[in-house]
Amino acid sequence: MGVTTTEWIGVILGCLPLLGFVLWWWNELWYVVLRGRDSNKKLPPGHLGLPFIGDTVTFLWYFKFLRRPDGYINAKRRKYGEGEGLFRTHLFGSPSIIACEPLVTKFVLQSSEDKFISEWPNIALLGPTSLNAVQGKEHARIRSVVTNAVNRRDALRRIALLIQPRVVAALDSWAQKGGINAYLETKKVTLENIGKLFVSFEPGDLLDSIDELFKGVLNGIRAYPLDFPGTAYRHGLKCKKKLDEIFGKELQKRKNMKVVEPVDLMDGLMQIKDEEGNILSDTEILDNMVSLVVGGYTSTALASMWAIYFLAKFPNVLHRLREENMALRKAKTGDFITAEEISKAKYTNMVVEETLRMGNISLSAFRSTVKEVEYKGYKLPQGWRVIVWLRNLHIDPKNFEDPMCFNPDRWNEPPKPGTFQVFGGGKRICAGNMLARLQLGILLHYLSTGYKWELVNPEDGMVCLPHQKPEDGAEVFFSAL
Ligand code: HEM
Structure with a gap:
């Protein structure tokens, strides 16, 4: 039948x-x-979700649809308790451990490379010899060269003077327009500064096409690594190749010119020697040019946008910032302020730190386990990704009182150990952290001494991916004081 x-x-x-x-x-x-x-140890609490997609749908649900980025971690805390700040999950194709409390975060970031190595998604797009990709001795070698060129005191002194004309011109043009989209405009001025600092390129068609190529690389980094026609990943690879061609041509030109005094990052990378007296190879120079732009471009633009946004929301902070910077302007000795003068402006630096804390530009840092690692009775299995959830540290009331209030005065006291990790930590701490702070400090100086602004849509919602920012990109009415 x-x-x-x-x-x-x-x-x-x-x-x-x-x-x-x-x-x-x-x-x-x-x-x-x-x-x-x-292994007889237990995994941190959590759930690995569905085959292949794991917990990604829940992640996207909170970030993309509900637009409540903290809801994702809070749901885990509610379900599994605070524990040691560790949860197991499966995100973006890998079984993962989320580390979200100061002690465990510090443990992961500070541990040596025999336990955790840094792991950037789609690293091929930055190049195999980029600082982000290399490990161990090679990392130490390239890192010392790169940080010498962008993050040390003498480099910062030079950079401070180089970037100011573009910041001054940009703010002046914003005032003439009467209103701007802060994110788009801070991106523009950041790119102009990067062009000048890195390769002495002036604004124009070449810089515009470089901008498009970097967009392609960034989209590729965030995409699934599917290397076939039409995918963002394949497009990102093509963009990286074109960037290598553009920078490679410039490198060749300089080799033929025999540069003596370095004027920009490319010259610096061509000349600086590591501790054993070796210079970087051409591939190392090109990979690191690309990875430094990837590291420093959107992040600096976002931080600048957040400074504009928070100061519009907290006029009492702007008032105090203005007082300090007006005094600084009077006291300065040259046409431009120096990196030293900015570094001594106490309140300005507190505003910088508070902007970085509340802006939460990097949601997380990534590591992966080289072998099974034990932490307080839990195992972190070999080969798993460890997602150090930086954001949670900065908005947890246990770490920062009234965390959603933009309060630079909290920086009169140092933060509790391990609670402020906006630049990641350990040997992998952001290679441009002092440069980012300097750029923000300079922007704050010129904004507060010359301009006033207010948000067009103060109650605008937030988008959370790929980065958190106001839905309208922080549109402001902008004018001279
Ligand atoms: C507000 C701006 C910035 C933020 C929030 C930021 C944040 C970060 C974070 C979270 C990491 C990962 C650290 C880790 O894995 O422990 C990182 C790494 C890195 N950043 Fe930044 N960054 C910023 C600006 C910059 C700038 C201006 C540059 C250079 C021009 C830069 C270049 C790099 C590089 C090369 C790395 C890899 C370092 C290594 O692996 O040794 N970043 N950054």
Whole structure:
């Protein structure tokens, strides 16, 4: 006797709960029970979600649809308790451990490379010899060269003077327009400064095409690494190749010119020697040019946008900032302020730190485990990704009182250990952290001494991906004082 259609439908519907059950527990069975059976330690609490996609849909639900980025971690805390600030999950294709409390965050960031190595998504787009990609001795070598060129005192002194004309001109043009989209405009001025600092390129068609190529690289970094026609990843690879061609041509030109006194980052990278007296190879120079722009471009633009946004929301802070900077302007000795003068402006630096804390430009830093690592009785299995959830540190009331209030005065006291990690930490701490602070300080100086502004849409919502920012990119009415 044949089975009728109705009976088939009944069987399928009857099996659905079973199928759902199997899918829901598949990752747990595979990673926790089968692959984890050799170890007698337990995994941090959590759930690995569905096969392949893991917990990504929940992540996107909170970030993209609800636009409540903290909801994702808070839901885990509610479900599994605070514990040691560790949760297991499966995000963006990898089984992962989220580390979100100061002690464990510090443990991960400060541990040596025999436990955790840095892991950037889609690293091929930055190049195999970029600072972000290399490990161990090679990392120390390239890092010392790169930080010498962008993050040390003498470099910062020179950079401070180089970037000011562009900041001054940009603010003047904003006032003439009467209103701006702060994110788009801070991107523009950041790119102009990068062009000048890195390769002495002036604004124009070449810099515009470089901007487009970097957009392609960034989109590729955030995409799934599917290397076939039409994917963002494939496009990103093509953009990196074109950038290498543009910078490679410039490098060749300079080699033929035999530069003596370095005037920009490319000259610096061509000349600086490591501790053993070796200079960087051409590939190392090109990879690191690209990775420094990737590291410093959007991040600096976002930080600048947040400064404009928070100061518009907190006029009492702007008032005090203005007082300090008016005094600084009177006292300065040259046409431009110096890096030293900015570094001594106490309140300005507190505003910089508070902007970085509240702006939360990097949601997380990434590591992966080289071997099974134990932390307070929990195992972090070999080969898993560790997502150091920086954002949580900065907005947790246990770490910062009234965390959603923009209050630079909190920086009269140092933060509790491990609670302020906007630039990541350990040997991998952001290679441009002092440069980023300097750029913000300079912007604050000129903004506060010359201009007033207010948000066009003060109650505008936030988008959270790929970065948190106001929906309208912080549009402001902008005019001279
Ligand atoms: C507000 C601006 C910035 C923020 C919030 C930021 C944040 C970060 C974070 C969180 C990391 C990962 C650290 C870790 O894994 O522990 C990082 C790494 C890095 N950043 Fe930044 N960054 C900023 C600006 C810059 C600038 C201006 C540059 C250079 C021009 C730069 C270049 C780099 C590089 C090269 C790395 C990799 C360092 C390494 O692996 O040794 N960043 N940054």
